[in-house]
Amino acid sequence: MDDDPDVLETYRDLIAQLPSKPEVDTATSGSRAMVMLEDRAYRLLICDLKMPKMDGLQVLSIVRRKYPQIRTVAFTAVQDEQFRTRAYALGIDQFWYKPTNEQEIKLFQECLESLLGQEVETGFRGVQSKSLVDIIQLECMSQSSSLLRITNGALTGKIWILDGEVVDAETGDLRGEPAFQKIFSWHAGTFETLPAEPSRPRTIFKPYNGLLLECAQVLDESRSRAEQAPAKVDDSPLAALSQIEGIEFLLARNGDSKHQVNRGLENPKRIGAWSRQCLENFRALGERLQVGQLEQIEGTGPQRQVTLARHGKMEFCVGWKNSLPVEEIRELSKKVFALWDS
């Protein structure tokens, strides 16, 4: 996509020369590109940034949200580091300054070929949005041997898989089945596959499907207990979190269920309404300015400091003692989110 038809023609030719011989469609405006994306499934969008009416950042922002499966490349002649940062903040795959010589053109072609090839060679994109069960099942059903390292905020866990069976797990002080159950209970996180360690001593002897079933049952039971006694269970995670040094109050709200829990607050309704409104206003402002997703809001007052953040479905408002340095509060906030997840 580029507003200059000559540039479009040149790059259409360059892309058509790629070894995978992709079919190329072009658009001279953002609105035209949007119509084309509605009509047909594309694998890759290459988008110029400097465009009239709807600029490239606007287009990429919409495409990343509406068509997350499409790989995106921002492409510009504007040599400005800020646009690179903003484009990556929107979640694009690659940022390129328009090539100016033959060598750069060749590199650009190679990168495009690699982007187009990745989908075919490495399966589906966005595997990180799959649950841990899906990932373990994939590994085990393909009889793989690997070491999965799962990170959930400040917490890390490892699961050893040998010839399609889970043989060991470890997180913190836990090992074996208890460690596997603990990792299994994490709602979100990231994972990476490391080379297998065949010499790892086996501590788990159950078949993987039995192990997964058992963990799911344990989780279901704990959930149903939570539903029967919501007040008691709602308080417990906050009780643990409020033990973190420096926390004065804590308010957590599930964005989906609208259920809110708090600790240490005299007027949770008003503070809750304020934090919700703040997060929503600045989320919308971030979208308008095209600067990526809101990360965190920090407030300082005469009595205390406060952190507002969205973490997954949860919205948090945490009050801190005024004496804590800002850097420490940032670190402790990460700990709060990680502990909540676990």
Place this chain on the structure above:
Amino acid sequence: MGLLNLFNKSSPSLLRLPAGSFTVDRSGALLAGTLPSSFPSELAREIARNILTSFREAAAAHLPLSELVIHYPSLKISARELRGGAVIFLTPKTSDSPLN
């Protein structure tokens, strides 16, 4: 002159986030600032409106704040309360800028 205009191609502009500061009064009107004129004043007013609302509603919720810092992946907005108004700093982040 008209002939020359034939070769003029209007160049689309891409909004660059400026580094700078501006001051607003309690009603959100811009008083002074170091933002370039290319940055739309409507956007500056919108930023200010959100900041002032946050300060005001925090005070109403018995959580008075004198400073707010809003972090985005590519922009940091810092604001200091100023007798009902605010002084607001915009700091674009790039890969080579310091973390805070």
